[in-house]
Amino acid sequence: xxxxxxxxxxxxxxxxxxxxxxxxxxxxxxxxxxxxxxxxxxxxxxxxxxxxxxxxxxxxxxxxxxxxx
Numbered sequence: 533x534x535x536x537x538x539x540x541x542x543x544x545x546x547x548x549x550x551x552x553x554x555x556x557x558x559x560x561x562x563x564x565x566x567x568x569x570x571x572x573x574x575x576x577x578x579x580x581x582x583x584x585x586x587x588x589x590x591x592x593x594x595x596x597x598x599x600x601x
Contacts, residue, residue: 537594538571540564552594554578 540549543560547567551557557578561567582589 534589534592536575536592537596538568538575540567540571551575551578553590553592 536551536553538549538551540547546560546562547564548558548560549567549571550559551571551574554575557574559567559570559574561570579589
């Protein structure tokens with residue numbers, strides 16, 4: 533199963549997330565845990581839609597890492 537990188541951003545009253553490899557695949561949540569769970573559902577829904585349309589499923593290309601500064 534492919535692993536897609538997600539970006540989670542903190543907003544004034546919630547969290548939002550998106551998948552750089554899946555343009556248009558976004559979600560929000562009240563907590564970090566909720567936005568992660570919502571993103572799992574959003575990715576599955578997004579991929580199901582691509583399959584239904586006969587579109588190619590993008591391969592994950594984004595890698596994430598952290599540095600201390």
